[in-house]
Amino acid sequence: MIDRRSLLAGAAALGAAPALASAAPALARAAKASASPEFPKGFLWGASTAPHQIEGNNTTSDLWYLEHQQPTVFAVPSGDAANSFLMWEQDLDLAHNIGLNTYRFGVEWARIEPAKGQFSQAMIDHYARIVDGCRARGLTPVVTFSHFSAPLWFSAQGGWSNPESADLFARYADKVTRAIGDRIHAAITFNEPNILLLLQNANVPPELWKIQALTLETAARRLGVPRFLSANVAGVDDLPDLQKGLLAAHKAGRAAIKAAAPRLPVGLSLAMMDDQAVGRNSQRDARRQQMYGVWLDVAKGDDFIGVQNYERALWGPNGRLPAPEGALHNWSGAEVWAPSLAGAVRYAHAATGVPILVSEHGVGTEDDAVRAAFIPAALKELKRAIDDGVPVMGYCHWSLVDNFEWVFGYKPKFGLASFDPVTFARTPKPSAAVLGAIARANRV
Ligand code: BGC
Numbered sequence: 001m002i003d004r005r006s007l008l009a010g011a012a013a014l015g016a017a018p019a020l021a022s023a024a025p026a027l028a029r030a031a032k033a034s035a036s037p038e039f040p041k042g043f044l045w046g047a048s049t050a051p052h053q054i055e056g057n058n059t060t061s062d063l064w065y066l067e068h069q070q071p072t073v074f075a076v077p078s079g080d081a082a083n084s085f086l087m088w089e090q091d092l093d094l095a096h097n098i099g100l101n102t103y104r105f106g107v108e109w110a111r112i113e114p115a116k117g118q119f120s121q122a123m124i125d126h127y128a129r130i131v132d133g134c135r136a137r138g139l140t141p142v143v144t145f146s147h148f149s150a151p152l153w154f155s156a157q158g159g160w161s162n163p164e165s166a167d168l169f170a171r172y173a174d175k176v177t178r179a180i181g182d183r184i185h186a187a188i189t190f191n192e193p194n195i196l197l198l199l200q201n202a203n204v205p206p207e208l209w210k211i212q213a214l215t216l217e218t219a220a221r222r223l224g225v226p227r228f229l230s231a232n233v234a235g236v237d238d239l240p241d242l243q244k245g246l247l248a249a250h251k252a253g254r255a256a257i258k259a260a261a262p263r264l265p266v267g268l269s270l271a272m273m274d275d276q277a278v279g280r281n282s283q284r285d286a287r288r289q290q291m292y293g294v295w296l297d298v299a300k301g302d303d304f305i306g307v308q309n310y311e312r313a314l315w316g317p318n319g320r321l322p323a324p325e326g327a328l329h330n331w332s333g334a335e336v337w338a339p340s341l342a343g344a345v346r347y348a349h350a351a352t353g354v355p356i357l358v359s360e361h362g363v364g365t366e367d368d369a370v371r372a373a374f375i376p377a378a379l380k381e382l383k384r385a386i387d388d389g390v391p392v393m394g395y396c397h398w399s400l401v402d403n404f405e406w407v408f409g410y411k412p413k414f415g416l417a418s419f420d421p422v423t424f425a426r427t428p429k430p431s432a433a434v435l436g437a438i439a440r441a442n443r444v
Helices: 004-010 017-034 062-067 084-098 121-136 165-180 195-200 206-223 236-260 284-299 340-352 368-387 430-441
Strands: 044-048 102-106 140-146 186-191 266-271 274-277 304-309 312-316 319-321 356-361 392-398 417-419 426-428
Touching: 044 084, 044 140, 044 356, 044 430, 062 206, 084 102, 084 121, 084 426, 084 430, 102 392, 121 140, 121 165, 140 165, 140 236, 165 236, 186 236, 186 304, 186 356, 195 236, 195 284, 206 236, 236 266, 236 284, 266 284, 266 356, 274 284, 274 340, 284 312, 284 340, 304 340, 340 356, 340 368, 368 392, 368 430, 426 430
Parallel strands: 044 102, 044 392, 102 140, 140 186, 186 266, 266 304, 274 312, 304 356, 356 392
Antiparallel strands: 312 319, 417 426
16 A cells, blocks of 8 residues: 655644734734743644545545545545544534634535535535534634545546636635635635645655556546546646646635635645755755745735644755654654654745644654654744744644545544544543643643
């Protein structure tokens, strides 16, 4: 089975909405002046999820279809996932009981518009109930509009490579915003639209790209369409079209959300490593440009940027270097290095000037003691970045509960809680108490 994260590694308060961006420098100055052990007042302490990864039975989505091709890049189908479509109230209770004040989740376009132009009021109402359920429990809702999955019909018409895609995304974003835009705290248009650029900058075997392309070709042939393309499964030749389409869709989506809810902060989230230059003539800056360049530029026009960090990358003159000897490793062999979060956050802010929301950060491991130690260690460094003047509005841990890890299936464990595969009962892990205590105290 192809393991994308290990390949990557082995290869070497959001405040009052309208005032968000302008309030950031003042907030930063205040944080610096006091350097109190507390995180800024109103700091968001949350956990993140994505619809396709926890809801289960997302049968009208592109990824569900790809999971069921032969051959497929997916290790197993998503199936019931954590059954969160039915158990969302338990998930909200879980987040609340852990001691968090924020929940980042996604609305699933494939459910909301299961056939082109046919919007489901019932599904829009479903997500509106989750928003209200958050509010009822004191959880601030942060909502992702597109977390890799899309409707099957959309990807079967070329997905983000279809010139119509930006308008279609904007139409969907408008419908969602009209329903929930007045009650959510922030909107993330796209989750990690640059994920495949990270993969492109890893020395992955060409077979990985080939099996992704083959999965898409198989789906296209079965459906009798010329091109099937999804946001996180693509052939290497698809990347220029995919990036162009996602960029246009982010801009169109942002405009649609702003038109429907002018006060709602809008941004996107990026997969960001903590890229470090080693020696002279390091490739670090060139790699950064390839992996994040256009997205950091577009984020300058957003209200905030979501940073999603899981690792650091050491770049020498000839490419990525292995992790230092004795490094701690996650399930896939990638280095676990707690200061990487703060490094990525500092860079994202320096490059964009906008406030930061840590929209994901975590570690895939069966050993929850690693997670329990990793969280406070990373947060100490994050606090130092805040004290140095970086406006960080919140921290959302990936993930609330173990989930479907895309092509790797259910093997990697990222949750603050596990779930029973038969009853779906959630059980918090000890690391949940560690994060909860920090959140309640608003300090590490
Ligand atoms: C994604 C999540 C994923 C996580 C852990 C991020 O790339 O946004 O969907 O589960 O990393 O691999």
